[in-house]
Amino acid sequence: MTNCKLCKSEQVNQFSELETIIYKESELSVEMEYSVCENCGREFVSKQQILNNDARIRDAKKVVDGLLTSTEILEARESLGLTQEQASLVFGGGRNAFSKYERAEVSQSASMDKLIRMCLKHSNIFHELLTEAGIKIPQEQLCYEHNVVSYKLHKAANQGRFNQVSTIESIEERAYG
Structure with missing residues (x-):
């Protein structure tokens, strides 16, 4: 818990409110944290709250930019x-x-x-x-591109390179393990 820098009180409450920010012509609602001292009424934002707020803003911007959060x-x-x-x-x-x-x-x-x-x-x-x-790949992790269903009427020229499986279900089981 953070102490009040003004009156040194330990009676500090933490709050959060939705704030609207504008980013690339989009309005984003972001939850922002802050603290209020019960003793003197001082409102402030702690270092950890600043980091949390920055992270939330950054993630909201990533959504607008089409990036992973x-x-x-x-x-x-x-x-x-x-x-x-x-x-x-x-x-x-x-x-x-x-x-x-x-x-x-x-x-x-x-x-x-x-x-x-x-x-x-x-x-x-x-x-x-x-x-x-240089990271070893576990043998049980097979890739679906290397599995092929054998067709009786036609043979692919490169069929020898692939692991033969009997049904489509087997392909899905091997590919997604």
Whole structure:
């Protein structure tokens, strides 16, 4: 809890209110935190509240810009099975990049955002980036591009490169594990 800097009282209440900000001609409603001292009535914003408010504003702007929010980046990284350090190796951006993205301390670039989205949609691209980063791919993670249903009447010229499966259901089970 924060003490009042004016009267040193510990009786400080925290509040939040929706504030409207204008960004790229859009009105955004963002929840903003602040504190009020019960003793002297002083209204102030603590350092942590400033950080929280900045993060909320940054995430609201990301929505307008069509970028992943900090929570969505965290969820994407976790769904890809990466630590923050591994994600930085795979996607670039520096040693602490994903920590900062996930805390909404900084915004990712549009190209970083696109790369994360591509890896979520296309496991072959993700596996290629893992390999380049020197991260081992578990064998049970198969990519649907390498599975093919065998057709009795026709054979593909490159069919020998692929793992044969018997039904479409097997493909889905192998691709999404």
